[in-house]
Amino acid sequence: MIKSWNQAAIVLTAAAALGSAALGCASDPAPPGGCPGARAASGACIGVPAGALCDGDSCAASVDCAEVIEVSSAAALSQATEAARPGACIALGPGAYGPIDLPPGVSLLGRGAGSVSVAAVSLAAGDGAVLRALTVGEGGVRIAAGARARIEAVRVVSSASDGVTLGLGASLDLVASEIEGSARYGLSAFDAGRVSVVRSVVSGSQGPGLWAQCTGGCGCEAPVELHVEDALVRDSKVVGVSLVGVRATMSFVEVSGNGLSGFDPSGGISVSGCSSLDAAALKVADNTGFGLLIDRADAALGESGEGFEVSGNQPGIWIQHTTPEQTVQLTGGLLEKNRAIGLGMSGDARGIIIDGMRIAGTFADSAVVSADGGLAQEVVGDGVSWQERAQAAIFGLVLSGNGLESLNPSISPSISPSRRASVLIDGDVGLDSRLSAVTLEGGDEAAGIVQQRLPADGMSPLRDADVPRIVTSPEALFSVPVAPIAPAALDAP
Secondary structure, X not given: OEEEEOOOOOHHHHHHHHOHHHOOOOOOOOOOOOOOOOEOOOOOEOOOOOOOOOOOOOOOOOOOOOEEEEEOOHHHHHHHHHHOOOOEEEEEOOEEEOOEEEOOOOEXXXXXXXXXXXXXXXXXXXXXXXXXXXXXXXXXXXXXXXXXEEEEEEEEEOOOOOOEEEOOOOEEEEEOOEXXXXXXXXXXXXXXXXXXXXXXXXXXXXXXXXXXXXXXXXXXXXXXXXXXXXXXXXXXXXXXXXXXXXXXXXEEEEEEOOOOEOOEOOEEEEEEOXXXXXXXXXXXXXXXOOOEEEEOOEEEEOOOOOOEEEEOOOOOEEEEOOOOOOOEEEEOEEEEOOEOEEEEEEOOOOOEEEEEEEEEOOEOXXXXXXXXXXXXXXXXXXXXXXXXXXXXXXXXXXXXXXXXOOOOOOOOOOOOOOOOOOEEEEOOOOOOOEEEEEEEEOOHHHHOEEEEOOOOOOOOOEEOOOOOOEEEOOOOOOOEEOOOOOOOOOOOO
């Protein structure tokens, strides 16, 4: 059955009945019935709202539709997609439908993700399309080049490829939605325009959870714009979030639980290719690989006073290859119970500023190290690994209990060489490097700050009076952990 009506005459009545929050294109509706099972660090409910969005069979009242076409069968749906013009809304009744190719600017609306499902959705180029309140199956969601779309209260489940993918220059607002169990990327945005992910969950991807990239990298003229807020990315492979040639902001975001991809560890967040990341209240936890990798990119974490947490990764944070024009500022951070290395700096990195951070309880664990001109596996438990003439200014750092314990029952830190140094500096540091207000406690005072392989005319960091002395040696006292590598994009399917 197909029924069409003009919505303009009832939009004021609907708005009065539902309240200002119901105008979904202007402000996001609060989910009814409490949280469906996930809550952001800010306290916001995230993911698909529990239950239906309205009492009727279809929910179109809160979307600006030039025309509403009600559909309750596959045949009617086919007619509707052929007849719909830009600005029209197709309202699906409860049931399961096949793949849908939407014309430009046409919206597809269900009653709720539990009552309406479609096999796949493709959104053509055009402005204003809304995909809302339904479940999408193995075909996923494809947003064409140049399209501007909104996905709200949608669950994308078990896509055979990417869960949601954006074409060249496309823009997307993903709100109160879930992307689960995608065979490749959860959300991919290569050379897209603007992407916003709010109150949403990306989980169980067999590839990266969220990948945004301008293929020009450092030569990109129009970086992808990404905003992520009150969101959770978990249980991905390769990496949870990768940013390449992207300008990104994140607040109250958690990236966690990314497991092994075959035998290879999966990282938390990779920021590379001259990207920039401004983040607050960020949590990166319990990933099998690095927590946060900053490679030839700008980053500012915790400047708003919300701080950040990186815990349970290997290593916690690693910064490398930043140029004199780039700045990495870490403020008010907690690096706790990471494995092998709490914080690493290498690759002649420049512009690193650390202000008020705590690195504690780094577990002794096996890591790839450079020793005697080759690579080897060795148990490491360093709070800070400072290498390859990296330049850093550190103002306020507490190191406590690093290298004293291990999660691996075969490793006994008390008899292993993991108690190497609380801060291990290998070779020279970059010009104007500085240490101020550094506290070693909880056993770190015994390990101390060590600078090895320092030439007679080599450079040590400037040290204020409130910093423990630096023990220097021209010899190599300890092996040097090998830096992680920024992940590469997946091959085309």
